Amino acid sequence: xxxxxxxxxxxxxxxxxxxxxxxxxxxxxxxxxxxxxxxxxxxxxxxxxxxxxxxxxxxxxxxxxxxxxxxxxxxxxxxxxxxxxxxxxxxxxxxxxxxxxxxxxxxxxxxxxxxxxxxxxxxxxxxxxxxxxxxxxxxxxxxxxxxxxxxxxxxxxxxxxxxxxxxxxxxxxxxxxxxxxxxxxxxxxxxxxxxxxxxxxxxx
Ligand SMILES: O=P(O)(O)OP(=O)(O)OP(=O)(O)OC[C@H]1O[C@@H](n2cnc3c(O)ncnc32)[C@H](O)[C@@H]1O
Ligand SMILES: [Mg+2]
Numbered sequence: 001x002x003x004x005x006x007x008x009x010x011x012x013x014x015x016x017x018x019x020x021x022x023x024x025x026x027x028x029x030x031x032x033x034x035x036x037x038x039x040x041x042x043x044x045x046x047x048x049x050x051x052x053x054x055x056x057x058x059x060x061x062x063x064x065x066x067x068x069x070x071x072x073x074x075x076x077x078x079x080x081x082x083x084x085x086x087x088x089x090x091x092x093x094x095x096x097x098x099x100x101x102x103x104x105x106x107x108x109x110x111x112x113x114x115x116x117x118x119x120x121x122x123x124x125x126x127x128x129x130x131x132x133x134x135x136x137x138x139x140x141x142x143x144x145x146x147x148x149x150x151x152x153x154x155x156x157x158x159x160x161x162x163x164x165x166x167x168x169x170x171x172x173x174x175x176x177x178x179x180x181x182x183x184x185x186x187x188x189x190x191x192x193x194x195x196x197x198x199x200x201x202x203x204x
Contacts, residue, residue: 004028005125008058008068010039011087011094013155018069020179021188027195029067037061047072047084051124052134059129067191071121071183073157075145077107077114086157100149100160107145115144117161121183123191135194139186143170154178 007018007029015031022029040057044050047070054068072086082089082103090098107115119141126134142164149159151171158171158178165181166173179185 004030004064006035006037006058006062006064006066007031008037008040008054008066011069011155014069014071014184017175017179017182017184018067018188020175021185025192032058032062032066035062035064042070042084044070045084047120047122047138048124048136050084051122051136052126055124055126055134056129056131059126059131063128065125065127068124069121069184069187070124071119073117073119073161075103075107075115075117077110077116096156100157103145103157103160104148107147112144115146116142117145118142119157119161119183121187123187125191135191137187137190137194139183139188139190141181141183141186 005027007015009015009031010033018029037058038061040054042050042053044053051068051070054070055066058066058068070084072083074080074083082099086099087093090102092098121139123137124134144162146160146162146169150169151159153173153175154171159169161170163170163173166177170178
């Protein structure tokens with residue numbers, strides 16, 4: 001019998017990646033839109049707090065275990081901005097084009113060595129709304145901000161994020177490659193290892 005988990009996200013790009021990453025794991029992951037879950041208010045001051053708020057909200061609305069992803073990009077030249085405000089950097093929530101344009105503008109003329117940046121992905125898994133021990137996993141993907149957009153794949157800040165290990169932008173990578181090396185892939189690998197360990201520790 002496969003386990004059903006609610007995915008506490010409304011971001012289509014993330015949902016696609018989760019489906020690809022969890023496809024053959026025997027876990028049935030359903031987006032919260034299938035349960036008409038209202039979006040949680042992201043009032044936390046850290047990725048961890050926001051991920052827990054989203055997971056708890058989905059558990060409360062569905063009575064099912066939930067997995068949430070709070071993620072974003074940290075740019076050193078901007079003292080860590082946009083960070084937890086990545087989705088609303090340019091004002092409107094989720095306006096990727098405006099966010100990328102603003103980021104490129106803010107780094108206009110900044111030399112390559114000072115353009116270091118990283119994606120963070122924090123996952124929170126909660127068994128139920130009162131779960132006192134949410135499981136939290138954190139993946140990081142290092143790179144730098146390009147001087148113009150490149151590539152058509154992915155979502156969000158992928159077109160402005162240069163991946164040194166592949167010598168191209170994240171949006172130039174085939175999705176199979178991004179899903180091996182991204183911040184989200186790294187956090188999910190930790191989660192799957194932890195699920196497997198729990199299964200071994202508590203087989204019944
Ligand atoms: O809260 P949910 O419903 O999951 O959806 P969201 O888009 O609001 O998600 P976040 O609050 O976690 O904000 C994350 C922001 O960081 C960006 N981001 C996260 N992961 C990314 C990735 O793999 N590639 C590009 N941008 C990413 C994304 O586009 C958002 O603007
Ligand atoms: Mg959000």
